[in-house]
Amino acid sequence: MSERPVNHARAAEHFLEDKPHLQFHDERLWDMRQKRDAQMHILPEWQELREEASRIKEHTLSRLPEYLEQFEENAKKNGIHVHWARDGAEHNRIVGEILKAHGAHNLIKSKSMVTEECDMRPYLEKQGVRVTETDLGERIQQLDDQLPSHIVVPAVHKLTSDVAKIFAKDYNTDPNIRDPHLLAEAQRQAARPVILGADSGMTGGNFVVAETGTFVVCTNEGNADLSATVPNLHIATIGIERLVPRMADLGVFVRLLSRSALGSPITQYTTHFRGPQKGGEMHVVLVDNGRSARLGMEDFWTSLKCIRCGACMNTCPVYRRSGGLSYGAVYSGPIGAIIDPTFNERKYSTLPYASTLNGSCTNVCPVKINIHEQLYKWRRVLVQHHEMPFVKREIMHMAGKLMGQPKLYRAAIKATEVSLSTMPRFVLYNWLNPWGRHRENPHPVKQTFNDWYRKNRKPGKEGTPEAKK
């Protein structure tokens, strides 16, 4: 845990300098939020659905061992090989061994946040496996060697011109293409032979049904279906928290997922895998990677309800103006800021502060995770664990002391009134005076309210509450 904390503020500042990218990013995600609102307004039962989803997930998490065992039993009955991985390294080893056993070297895969968590691609590539992402956004990110900047739209921070440049390098297309249709077509043409030549496929899993041994994958491009049905070997990497008890529960979650994510009623493809296809082999790798420990965190276990829709990112005014990459983590935005510290407290100690605590994330969350309250609680935990920078900690300490001593506090105000042209330290704990970099300071006043009151409502003076008695 000796890694340096992510400097979100600096990365965000960098992001803000590029106005065309900033404006597109903000407007695009805000549009997704607006479309989500429109879907909510169509469904009078929206809040009921959220409540239902939340209760199903909380129930499932409280009985997770039983449901996992039930899933395993049913999946095995259906011919699925079930594996368990304590962490990313174990996951990668398992996948690597399965591929080796099949002599597989050409892997196509759909988007999976868990494989990002496990940093699987470099591991497999070292082993001589060529890994190709089949989701367009994810493929763009792979070619650009970047993490996905958003859970659902991985390349949302890029403009058409950026994609044109990336594709020109790898697909030999014209770097000056400005029509996204042409670029999407280039991807389709480039991907087809790779897909048809693949000897193995991977997907993630959005939902896992305990009672039937089914797992569900949702995509818009149909690339998970291609990844799972073209090669005869299908490996699915799934976080252990993805369970629901009953097939019927999927109704609640499928109705919420894409509406919350993109504002479309459903993903174009919602695919249910219950067993291998004819002549094929199917593996499910159930990944813990910190989840079982998180389940024991009283204030934070409900973050495991997350269905990875990204609605909290779309609505987050900070995320929209800083970009997913500024979080320096697999998971960005509000949900990232509450789960990343469970992976590495020091490295991600800054992320719970990348929020104004405005609460919009909590309101859009389809499974009712109290995200902004968890951000608040994380700050307390991080301070208790000494993960706040010393200077800031000291300033808070001094401010706290000062606020308990009215006479000293008044004296401090007086001192700053002498030079009111600069921001008084006691108000904003303004150690490097960053307030004024993009903003004017508040205007000096002739007297504080306290002074005014002493002059105009002095206890005992006529017309004051004291005098009225």
Add this chain to the structure above:
Amino acid sequence: MKIGLFVPCYIDAFYPEAGIATLELLEKLGQDVEYPLDQTCCGQPMGNSGCNSDAAAAEALFVRNFAKYDKIVMPSGSCTHHVRDNFDAIEQTDEVRHVRENTFELVEFLHDILKVDAFPWAEFNHTVGLHNSCGTLRALRTASMSELGEKPFSKPMDLLGKVRGIRFVTPRRPDECCGFGGTFSVTEEAVSSQMGLDKVRDHHEAGAEYIVSADSSCMMHQQGCAERAGVPIRFIHIAQILNGAAQ
């Protein structure tokens, strides 16, 4: 009913007129109001930073100052939110519970407790855009929230609607956060300033001459952003309009 008035530190130091308007308004409404002179801060900056133990002294002083009142009123949503929802750096005695349960933000106090139905002295011949701070909106719930699709309501609008001559405009993103966020405004100053600038532009483009809010902290930040970027818009606390500001 004896009311204790709390004037947050930034209003005390930079926007005394908002504090004065709050006091005068409550007096006009016939209330018995006192301002304890030894007040400082509610503890929110320390609490929000995670340094909760450092909020203890401020919270203890707050209770010493205000325990004797029936109701505690403050022209600030975020301070009210802190006292009501997060004020736990000190032992939760009966006194502390009394203070937390009887603390009100000005708008909710006027709307829910006093149920004021007229401000005959108030006239404001300007076009305004209302800014609800996230504390008043999503914590105190003084208005409906766009994310929830609930039946529209707004306590501040109910009150402002009783002011003669006032006209309203609605920005494109009425309840997006303005980016103040307490210490966020300095630790993440770049994002904070961008959010503030976007907010004031949104109001300006909607045709607002004034941004009116129940929270001076948001406006202190927004004003700084507007002045730096040259966005011609003015700011006024809701207490000043309801008290009959003649601007």
Add this chain to the structure above:
Amino acid sequence: MSARDEILQALRANRPTPENHPLPPVATLGDMDASRERFIASLKILGGDVLEPATPGETLDEAIARRHPDAKIICSNVPEARGTLPVEKIRTPQDAAMIDVTVVRAPFGIAEMGSIFLSEAQLPINSFAHLGQHIVVLLSASELTANMHTAYQQRPEFRSANYGVLMSGPSATADIQGVLIRGAQGVRSLSVWFT
């Protein structure tokens, strides 16, 4: 200890009290309209379309040729359409990738979403549904279910199919600068022919 046992043990030690989180009864919420009109409206929102006889008596083969005039290889897995390539020829994904128009029958559709269901029972090979350029789906209006709740509760196919896909319109992406593009990696268009 195996990874499995270690994970399960940790979960047992760390989980919240199960008694505090009872399983809610199965939810059946929302609009119960299972009409063809609702299905069509939903299908169009997701970029799909209906295919109807342009003139009384127009056959399915004729309608497909009209909608896809440039299609050379039409492969039908339903008796209602002849196509140009017998479905028996489709043995591998490489075979399926040559197809311009794939014709299949869906056992049911979902009115709320305009979704049609396909499983291995309707496909010679599973990738048949995705590798062709376009797909025409036969659907009986009497096999519509109202919404996702009724679908999962009532349709036995979810419990019997090893591979079951709900397709709601064609393949799509908006990953490049937010521009919606129909026909990303899978089919470029999806048409529903009611029978």
